[in-house]
Amino acid sequence: MRLPLYQVDAFTDQLFAGNPAAVVPLSQWLPETVMQKIAAENNLAETAFILPDGDDWAIRWFTPEAEIDLCGHATLASAFVISHFLKPGAGLIRFSTQVAGELRVTRQGERFSLDFPARPGVAAEVPADVLAALGAAPPPAAFAARDLMLVYDRAEQVAAVKPDFATLARTGRKIIITAPGDDVDFVSRFFAPSVGIAEDPVTGSAHCTLIPYWADRLGKPELTARQISARGGQLWCRMEGQRVQIAGHAVLYLEGNIHV
Incomplete structure (x- = not known):
């Protein structure tokens, strides 16, 4: 199986800064064990897997060792990939998640704004x-x-x-x-x-x-x-x-x- 892979530096406007994330678009979910192995092989803080869901997208995030509940930089990177390559020009991107509810990302020129749940301590x-x-x-x-x-x-x-x-x-x-x-x-x-x-x-x-x-x-x-x-x-x-x-x-x- 051949899968597309993008690596994006997030929260920066310069290469080799910010936080690198891998983004893997899918047509159907892979077994969790395979997604975890891909994330380990990528060896970045996060690998995001995204899947079309009607006009929206589903997203899951894996570190090299575990799936996590919420990730900002890999969501930003995923929105960047969708807006530039998968659905060029998209201004509002909605993600469904397993734990964190719906997340929205709005493109504002070359800046992306993540709408996330507040988690006050x-x-x-x-x-x-x-x-x-x-x-x-x-x-x-x-x-x-x-x-x-x-x-x-x-x-x-x-x-x-x-x-x-x-x-x-x-x-x-x-x-x-x-x-x-x-x-x-x-x-x-x-x-x-x-x-x-x-x-x-x-x-x-x-x-x-x-x-x-x-x-x-x-x-x-x-x-x-x-x-x-x-x-x-x-x-x-x-x-x-x-x-x-x-x-x-x-x-x-x-x-x-x-x-x-």
Whole structure:
């Protein structure tokens, strides 16, 4: 079987930045074991599999080790592929998901805006094993949603964290660390070694928790954000009731075929 494959750098307008995602369009779902093996072979943070569903699309996301419930950058990459190659010029793209409900992506010129569910966190304690794995001081505040979010005072503290990924993987936790930015409203990093992602370059789904926190703290619905991984990524964010808008650019890196 020959399957098309696209690799797209998401949340950036430059190659070799942002978060690379693989997108595999299908005519029918493959067995989960095969999709997982393809994701492992691609060895990117996420591989998205998309399937036409009438005028809309179904989407599933796999890390090299597991299927996950929600992914921002691979959804953005999928919308980019649909709008540029599969349904050229599409301005509104709707995805059905297994867990996260309907997701909408709107193309605004060369920027794509993701309409995702808000996932505000609740105040939480940070386990000692997590702090030890991060090699970080206790944060002034922490919140738990799908991910555990640690809030620091300065961007420099976020940039300085050097996790022990093997130890962090054993905690089973997915970790967001965040702080106010200098030339953006907030910065963040994201770690998920328990599902095969040591540090994710740019994590759209983490902003489902970041945006509600920072919108409330800063008292404004529109925010700019930067994920300060080595590759880095820029996001434009908006709080809208129980939803968040997460916008960014994307760039095509690779187009080819998979033989399975």
